[in-house]
Amino acid sequence: MPxxxxxxxxxxxxxxxPLHAVSYFDETCRGLGKAIGLKGFWMGYFAARTAxxxxxxxxxxxxxxxLFAPAMTARALPAAWDVVHPERVLDARARxxxxxxxxxxxxxxxxxxxxxxxxxAMADAAPRTARPLFAANQALCDRADPVEDLWxxxxxxxxxxxxxxxxxxxxxxxxxxxxxxxxVACGIVPEDPMRDGRGWTEEEWAAATARLCLRGLVDAEGxxxxxxxxxxxxxxxxxxxxxxxxxxxxxxxxxEQLLRDLxxxxxxxxxxxxxxxxxxxxxxxxxxxxxxxxGRNAGRRALD
Numbered sequence: 001m002p003x004x005x006x007x008x009x010x011x012x013x014x015x016x017x018p019l020h021a022v023s024y025f026d027e028t029c030r031g032l033g034k035a036i037g038l039k040g041f042w043m044g045y046f047a048a049r050t051a052x053x054x055x056x057x058x059x060x061x062x063x064x065x066x067l068f069a070p071a072m073t074a075r076a077l078p079a080a081w082d083v084v085h086p087e088r089v090l091d092a093r094a095r096x097x098x099x100x101x102x103x104x105x106x107x108x109x110x111x112x113x114x115x116x117x118x119x120x121a122m123a124d125a126a127p128r129t130a131r132p133l134f135a136a137n138q139a140l141c142d143r144a145d146p147v148e149d150l151w152x153x154x155x156x157x158x159x160x161x162x163x164x165x166x167x168x169x170x171x172x173x174x175x176x177x178x179x180x181x182x183x184v185a186c187g188i189v190p191e192d193p194m195r196d197g198r199g200w201t202e203e204e205w206a207a208a209t210a211r212l213c214l215r216g217l218v219d220a221e222g223x224x225x226x227x228x229x230x231x232x233x234x235x236x237x238x239x240x241x242x243x244x245x246x247x248x249x250x251x252x253x254x255x256e257q258l259l260r261d262l263x264x265x266x267x268x269x270x271x272x273x274x275x276x277x278x279x280x281x282x283x284x285x286x287x288x289x290x291x292x293x294x295g296r297n298a299g300r301r302a303l304d
């Protein structure tokens with residue numbers, strides 16, 4: 001895989017992930033579960049992430065979202081489907097996310113025409129085989145509302161990358177808890193939100209740390225070793241390589257234009273300060289050397 005394509009795939013993730021992630025951090029979106037009759041954020045989260053595949057059971061959801069403890073998934077599913085049909089969840093999540101994007105960037109509809117065609121070309125051309133969350137979300141693109149459609153396209157592409165990432169973790173012999181322990185040790189994500197927020201007990205976390213220690217990836221205190229840092233860097237690189245498959249329908253010039261067109265949209269979403277840094281999705285803080293300097297974003301770090 002050419003280094004340029006892998007680097008472009010990572011930049012694409014940096015620019016599209018904030019568009020998708022408003023559904024996790026916007027207050028109205030966080031209340032979506034309760035708004036549709038579910039018990040709270042996490043039941044709403046599991047319902048929304050898996051609804052594209054229909055009323056999946058807990059075991060299937062655990063396979064699809066393997067960084068979560070099985071017990072946590074089982075607290076939400078299949079109970080959510082006794083309350084709400086997946087189709088209702090799909091409509092509610094798209095409307096809520098579009099509302100959050102419009103609030104963050106009132107001019108976002110003007111940007112849709114610039115970026116949506118290239119995003120759609122990637123989503124349409126990417127292979128569905130062995131990419132379950134991507135395939136299910138791909139079928140939902142082409143929503144009537146343009147901002148809902150933009151969010152769905154960004155979501156579809158991030159699920160492609162997510163499916164690839166889980167495959168890479170499995171190839172490296174890491175289960176969900178081990179993958180999180182290593183990511184925490186490398187400083188990619190903070191520990192408390194990942195252990196508690198993903199449902200792992202202190203005992204399970206300690207056991208995963210011990211297994212990584214035996215492999216030489218962390219030391220007895222859970223501090224990453226040189227071998228562990230190299231392993232994690234290889235995981236990220238392999239994920240980028242697989243995600244670069246998305247760019248095949250685009251010429252180099254069209255890819256560069258898409259990234260340029262996405263930047264101001266992402267800048268404005270980040271300026272709304274919905275996304276915390278560090279965050280549990282592993283999105284890195286925008287580089288300090290790149291700053292959006294219009295009146296709304298002065299001093300706000302923006303994506304390169």
